[in-house]
Amino acid sequence: GAGVSQSPSNKVTEKGKDVELRCDPISGHTALYWYRQSLGQGLEFLIYFQGNSAPDKSGLPSDRFSAERTGGSVSTLTIQRTQQEDSAVYLCASSPGPQQETQYFGPGTRLLVL
């Protein structure tokens, strides 16, 4: 079946612009995660949605970052007023349920802020 998909695959933007990154999880998966992978920091957790529960936003680096998950499926990660240090690969993952399940990752969105 279809895996996790993300769009766009690549995004180049100018400093100060807003960007939206999209994630389509595997159908039926209740848990959705966003991570960021950058050269200096490795892979970092950003935010976690589980069903109808309040999301775990503890990994968001600043208030310029926000995410939504509509209808328990598709998620959008928004970065406002982008900075050069936001340049990274943004990875989305989903799992059938919380915590004890394998997470399945999408191919990522490569963001470059000029």
Add this chain to the structure above:
Amino acid sequence: KQEVTQIPAALSVPEGENLVLNCSFTDSAIYNLQWFRQDPGKGLTSLLLIQSSQREQTSGRLNASLDKSSGRSTLYIAASQPGDSATYLCAATPSNTGKLIFGQGTTLQVKP
């Protein structure tokens, strides 16, 4: 705060050799530990997941072990092949959340 460390950062071996990748974590209160593979420019592929109550998991030439008391996990790759060349990441799931805490990865090169 959970921290995950992987040693070595890079490893180069000749084809056919058996090898071990190491992962250590600072807090033993975990739900599970997962090993992933990442090819250059690609996303992560899950290899093995070990629940906190388990000691090891096996898939083909891969065997992962978990020792919660010592805060260690190992990934054993038997009879390595050039196609095994990739970055291997381990990640722990803390008991109070679903998020993964990743190590920095071990980049493996298997030479023909």
